[in-house]
Amino acid sequence: MPELPEVETIVRGLRRKLIGKKIAAVRVRSARVLGQSPLGFRCALAGAIIREIDRQGKFILISCEGDLLLVAHLRMTGQFLLVPRETVTDKHTHVIFDLEPGPEQLRYRDVRQFGRLEVLTKANRASHSLNNLGPDALDIDAVTFFLNLRQKKRAIKPLLLDQTFLCGLGNIYVDESLYRSRIHPLTQADSLSREQARDLHRHMRRILGQSIRAKGTTVSDYRGPDGIVGGYQAYLRVYARHGEPCGVCGAIIQKTRVGGRGTHTCPGCQPG
Ligand SMILES: [Zn+2]
The missing domain is CATH 1.10.8.50 (Helicase, Ruva Protein; domain 3)
Structure with missing residues (x-):
């Protein structure tokens, strides 16, 4: 399971490539990895512009314009991959984000499908398990x-x-x-x-x-x-x-x- 250093590495890699990009479209191939309905997930994110990418513990936080927060937890086998659009999609790729501008897609791949992606708005953020996390292992004195x-x-x-x-x-x-x-x-x-x-x-x-x-x-x-x-x-x-x-x-x-x-x-x- 990815822990703090792996998630931090992923966040840094995504930050370099994704800030300022627009999520032009979202395709969901398996709803099992979503914490909400595929329709709600797709509609919330389509057209969103990525502003910040951060980490809290092992959660990946992708902030978009309009107070949207895409929260991802990779659990056992989740992966975010940035690949050229023409790359063959394998059966373990469950969510595909088309990005603009640029030739790449962000893909969520997860062999065991224990990972979770969820879009939070300002309204439902307060009840999320993110709020129950203790201090981050790199922050505590x-x-x-x-x-x-x-x-x-x-x-x-x-x-x-x-x-x-x-x-x-x-x-x-x-x-x-x-x-x-x-x-x-x-x-x-x-x-x-x-x-x-x-x-x-x-x-x-x-x-x-x-x-x-x-x-x-x-x-x-x-x-x-x-x-x-x-x-x-x-x-x-x-x-x-x-x-x-x-x-x-x-x-x-x-x-x-x-x-x-x-x-x-x-x-x-x-x-x-
Ligand atoms: Zn020893």
């Missing part, structure tokens, strides 16, 4: 992070995955951040010391920044809007490295389940 952790009697890994607590992180970056901070995923959040919280905050931000520079991590379907894969998978130290020796202590990296999610830890660096 170390002190607030520590104070928020102290309020929570929960294991740290599921807490960091909870988008209402902190938004943007998913399984890959949580496992990497906890490993580098030498914190076991089942550690109670309110038992972390100020130093541990500061360490976790620092590693989390550093990892996210490095991954954005590498254009994200591609372990399965993630692609940038230009179709290019990310490069951060080469820097992962625990995620998907179970069975390999830890680069710090040599212990064998384990894969277990925490809160229902596959979890990678080093038993030497992160004692339970």
